[in-house]
Amino acid sequence: MDASHKHVKADCEALLARFQQTQSVRFEVFANIWREMKFSQIFRGVVKHEKRAFCHLVLNTAYCYFLPPFSFQIRVGGLYLLYSLYYTQTASPSEQIHLALKDWEEVKKFENNAIDAQHMDAVYILRHLMFCKAFRFTAMPTLEMSNVSDLYENMKASVLSQMTTPGDSSFNLIRKDLVSQLSGTVQEFYNWQREKETFDENENSQEDTSQKVCSNRAELLASIKSKAFGEAPETLKSRRHRRVEMNSTTEASAALLNQGYTRILKQSLRKRTRDALLLSGDVQMESASHTRISLLATLDSASKKILKEERS
Amino acid sequence: MAESKQTPDANTGIPEYEYIDVNTKPFHVGSFRDEWLARLRPEDFSFQQEDEETFEANFAAEMGLGADTMAELKSACSIDSLRCHPEDEQLSMDDVPSNPRLKTLIQRKRKQERASSHNIHKNRHDFYADELERLTIGRPPEMGADRIPKGEVLLTINIYHPAVYEKFNFTRPCMTLLMTGSHTLTELRDAICCISDLQVCGEFSKTPDVAPDFISKDHFKSAFFFFEGVFYNDMRFPECQDISITTVEWAKAHNFPQYSQAKMEDTRFVDLKVKVGFPYLYCHQGECEHIIIITDVRLFHKTDCLDKNLYPLLTHKHRSLTQKCAVCHVFIARWYTTNDQFAPSDPCLFCDQCFRILHYDTEGNKLGQFFAFPYTDRGAFN
Numbered sequence: 061m062d063a064s065h066k067h068v069k070a071d072c073e074a075l076l077a078r079f080q081q082t083q084s085v086r087f088e089v090f091a092n093i094w095r096e097m098k099f100s101q102i103f104r105g106v107v108k109h110e111k112r113a114f115c116h117l118v119l120n121t122a123y124c125y126f127l128p129p130f131s132f133q134i135r136v137g138g139l140y141l142l143y144s145l146y147y148t149q150t151a152s153p154s155e156q157i158h159l160a161l162k163d164w165e166e167v168k169k170f171e172n173n174a175i176d177a178q179h180m181d182a183v184y185i186l187r188h189l190m191f192c193k194a195f196r197f198t199a200m201p202t203l204e205m206s207n208v209s210d211l212y213e214n215m216k217a218s219v220l221s222q223m224t225t226p227g228d229s230s231f232n233l234i235r236k237d238l239v240s241q242l243s244g245t246v247q248e249f250y251n252w253q254r255e256k257e258t259f260d261e262n263e264n265s266q267e268d269t270s271q272k273v274c275s276n277r278a279e280l281l282a283s284i285k286s287k288a289f290g291e292a293p294e295t296l297k298s299r300r301h302r303r304v305e306m307n308s309t310t311e312a313s314a315a316l317l318n319q320g321y322t323r324i325l326k327q328s329l330r331k332r333t334r335d336a337l338l339l340s341g342d343v344q345m346e347s348a349s350h351t352r353i354s355l356l357a358t359l360d361s362a363s364k365k366i367l368k369e370e371r372s
Numbered sequence: 373m374a375e376s377k378q379t380p381d382a383n384t385g386i387p388e389y390e391y392i393d394v395n396t397k398p399f400h401v402g403s404f405r406d407e408w409l410a411r412l413r414p415e416d417f418s419f420q421q422e423d424e425e426t427f428e429a430n431f432a433a434e435m436g437l438g439a440d441t442m443a444e445l446k447s448a449c450s451i452d453s454l455r456c457h458p459e460d461e462q463l464s465m466d467d468v469p470s471n472p473r474l475k476t477l478i479q480r481k482r483k484q485e486r487a488s489s490h491n492i493h494k495n496r497h498d499f500y501a502d503e504l505e506r507l508t509i510g511r512p513p514e515m516g517a518d519r520i521p522k523g524e525v526l527l528t529i530n531i532y533h534p535a536v537y538e539k540f541n542f543t544r545p546c547m548t549l550l551m552t553g554s555h556t557l558t559e560l561r562d563a564i565c566c567i568s569d570l571q572v573c574g575e576f577s578k579t580p581d582v583a584p585d586f587i588s589k590d591h592f593k594s595a596f597f598f599f600e601g602v603f604y605n606d607m608r609f610p611e612c613q614d615i616s617i618t619t620v621e622w623a624k625a626h627n628f629p630q631y632s633q634a635k636m637e638d639t640r641f642v643d644l645k646v647k648v649g650f651p652y653l654y655c656h657q658g659e660c661e662h663i664i665i666i667t668d669v670r671l672f673h674k675t676d677c678l679d680k681n682l683y684p685l686l687t688h689k690h691r692s693l694t695q696k697c698a699v700c701h702v703f704i705a706r707w708y709t710t711n712d713q714f715a716p717s718d719p720c721l722f723c724d725q726c727f728r729i730l731h732y733d734t735e736g737n738k739l740g741q742f743f744a745f746p747y748t749d750r751g752a753f754n
């Protein structure tokens with residue numbers, strides 16, 4: 061419905077632009093353009109349950125051209141447009157034109173201008189619309205359910221802060237605590253990581269912390285994989301397509317691995333693998349954990365490419 | 373649409389935009405109605421259709437036009453001149469014409485082609501979209517006391533799901549009601565269907581037959597509306613408590629603007645001062661909160677449903693998926709069991725029959741260990 065709104069607006073503006081070019085305010089001129097553009101076809105092809113909503117949309121779109129600040133000629137064109145759309149619409153019973161209270165004065169002024177200028181067709185058409193009760197006298201014509209979300213956010217926030225009793229206002233406090241707790245925890249973790257990775261002085265030190273972390277993980281996974289190769293592999297479905305990715309990264313991680321090896325003594329590969337396995341209790345669970353694989357992917361752009369090809 | 377005027381309107385009856393296309397400033401509904409009635413002639417808002425010849429004669433007289441001029445004018449402005457196809461050609465309005473020139477049609481055609489290629493099944497929302505409308509639009513106007521008096525105000529109110537249903541927080545109203553200006557707020561309250569009203573609290577595995585006597589609606593009757601800094605409490609029944617008093621007192625203690633209270637049953641819509649398009653609150657059961665938005669306030673029109681007995685009128689209802697029994701997958705679930713040794717999952721849903729067959733013997737004695745709670749499905753109002 062939103063997409064069609066701008067198309068409807070474009071069509072109305074096209075029609076009114078042509079009307080403006082004729083420099084006339086006669087209804088016959090307008091009707092000629094209407095016929096030439098076959099404008100009543102705008103209602104064709106609308107699904108049954110959307111008919112009323114569409115007619116409402118079209119009438120509302122045309123309504124704005126009937127009001128200031130548009131020029132008198134455009135306003136006359138807008139009036140003719142409203143009249144034509146009202147009578148060619150397909151909703152049954154007809155959808156009305158919503159006229160806002162604040163616009164009433166403008167409409168009356170317009171009518172008086174037209175009478176003074178003796179534009180009888182404009183006056184006749186306006187009076188005819190009133191006679192046929194084509195107008196609904198409303199507060200605001202365009203308010204449907206749109207834009208609830210922002211208002212709702214603000215409202216809910218204000219209402220929540222108002223709604224909670226003194227006991228429950230701690231609800232807000234908890235939130236604040238949570239944020240500080242989180243930041244404290246993250247800070248701790250970061251520091252711990254930094255300590256753990258001080259032995260990596262080569263290009264790893266220039267990489268992000270996350271990459272250092274994932275190189276460690278890559279080592280672990282590589283070790284697991286090498287172990288898995290030794291045994292009869294029973295792959296998870298989730299690992300099947302990721303296998304390609306891992307193969308290509310083992311070179312990269314092996315390179316890092318080697319450099320890591322030459323530096324500092326670490327626990328033996330066997331021990332580390334065993335610890336890792338014991339921790340999770342399941343090889344496949346360990347390797348299929350979401351974070352690690354996605355971090356692996358960031359290591360190597362080639363693997364990303366392969367993944368993209370796999371997916372497409 | 374039209375820009376909002378820069379000068380603040382001293383007259384509280386005329387709605388102005390506060391934020392364009394979003395909501396208006398607060399205005400008094402009764403004054404709004406009076407403003408409109410002052411500006412219109414009685415024929416403009418009556419439900420009777422004027423006679424066309426009278427209209428033309430009056431017009432000609434007022435403008436000083438002769439009969440010929442009048443006839444010429446009439447034919448010039450006739451809607452026949454708007455017809456875009458030959459008179460005898462019968463066109464189906466359901467098809468998009470070939471070679472469309474209008475942008476709307478081009479886009480619509482594209483959308484149609486895309487939709488047909490996807491083979492999207494009609495969903496239940498579209499299917500029942502106009503079901504409610506069909507019941508009411510175009511009904512012949514009633515005569516006599518049942519008829520809405522002319523000049524009455526009609527409000528369109530959207531009621532949203534409680535915020536705990538994250539899926540529908542921002543989009544769909546749960547229901548849309550039409551109310552007249554002379555309705556009280558209690559009538560709105562009674563018309564709002566929320567399943568938390570039907571919920572039963574408590575564990576009933578030992579006494580499954582007694583459950584229906586305990587609906588929350590009967591136990592917790594207090595509720596309030598919050599419009600523009602005023603809490604409207606429901607005080608009709610002796611059990612009703614003023615549940616907004618805690619908020620009002622808290623606000624006093626915490627430097628908030630003063631809130632006042634009023635009675636729901638004494639307030640009619642014409643007495644309210646509201647913003648159109650702005651969310652307000654309805655709270656019941658102590659903690660079940662619904663956002664309420666008044667989307668439109670207008671005068672009654674002859675095409676509206678004019679039968680007073682049908683209001684508050686439901687025009688839109690969101691239809692939820694219902695949870696079915698885990699056993700038969702046919703009936704809607706009414707029992708919710710936990711720690712159930714017979715159930716395939718924890719928790720598990722059963723319809724009434726399957727529940728009794730599985731958990732009780734022929735004498736009605738409880739078999740095995742389980743906890744059973746009566747379950748009200750969200751789709752209960754479908």
